[in-house]
Amino acid sequence: MSRDFKQIFKDYQKKYHLCHWLDKNEQVASNEGEVFWQYCGLTDDFKEELVNAVIETFFKDKEYLYLCISPSKTDLINKELVAGRIAEQLHKKDIGITDESFDKMIHFTSYGVYKKGINQGFDKVRKRSDNQSLQVSFFTNVIEEKTKLIPSYLNEYLRLIEKDLYKNYGGTMESLWIDIELVEKQEPYPFRFQKRVNSPSSYTDPYTYNVGHFSIKPDFNLLDKLQSKSLICLYLIDLLCESINELSNRKKALGDFDFSTFQSDFIEACEKVKSILK
Known part of the structure; x- marks a missing residue:
């Protein structure tokens, strides 16, 4: 069967970024610092017997493996030959090896170390758990020259509101993202x-599920007239309070989301922050 090895190399790169890398106990690492890197050496110091043993153990039920060096240097070869091929090339480039289903990977770097990982797959759809709190996040990263300083004094207050809203409101939504558009020509988008x-929602999960997302845009004529940091923050927080009406008619998407309680909590959290600013 003919194989498109350039595509296989691309698939390896994609799966690499979705891979769960293992810690020293052969368990999935919960953060980058826990990933176990093992020394294998380079050129004359390359520990071929060690690498052979690791490959044999990790891929014990496989006869052939993909050796992924570059789009033009990717191949399917007998497992027994892999360590020798790595020894020849590792001082030049990073090298990945994987089984044909991309379920397991070992990634070798040109520094002479390697890590092992597994691909467990990710759900395309996930039901929100009944006891899960809503993660509200505000974003102010779309800026222009005249608004570039606003995030520096607004974000600390937004974090306080986010914290107060971390509660269980039911329904289908796990995360609510609200963008504050700080570019005059940028149009807001509806829910x-x-x-x-x-x-990524965590080191081990590259996806976030069940996300509500919309943006708001200030009146730039009004914004330009506000002369103090506190007045700008007060105005934008008031705008946020008004914006949550976006959720009031989204019953079909949000299920039994308790909008009334959320709206009340949202307003209360905003008022608390406004009392600090006044």
Whole structure:
């Protein structure tokens, strides 16, 4: 069967970024610092017997493995030959090896160390658990020259509101993202509900599930007239309070989400922050 090895190399790179890397106890690492890197050496110091043993144990039921060096240097070879090929090339480039289903990987770096990982797969759709709190997040990263300083004095107050809203409101939504558009020519977008987003929710999960997302845009004529940091923050927080009406007619997407309680908590959290600013 003909194989497109350039595509296989691309698939390896994609799976690499979704891989669960293992710690020293052969368990999935919960953060980058726990990932276990083992020394294997380079050139004359390359520990071929060690690498052979690791490959044999890790891929014990496989006869052939993909050796992924570059788009033009990717191949399917007998497992017994892999360590020798790595020894020849590792001082030049990083090298990955994986089984044909991409379920397991070993990634070798040109520094002479390697790590092992497994691909467990990720759900395309996930139901929100009944006891899960809503994660509200505000974003102010779309800016222009005249608004570039606003995030530096607004974000600390937004974090306080986020913290107060970390509660269980039921329904389908796990995360609510609200963007504050600080570019005058940028148009806001209405509420949308996405079942899976390519945004890591943790080190071990590259996706965020059940996300509500919309943006708001200030009146720039009014914003330009506000002369103090506190007045700008007060105005934008008031705008946020008004914006949550976006959720009031989203019953189909949000299920039994308790909008009334959420709205009350949202307003209370905003008022608490405004009392600090006044």
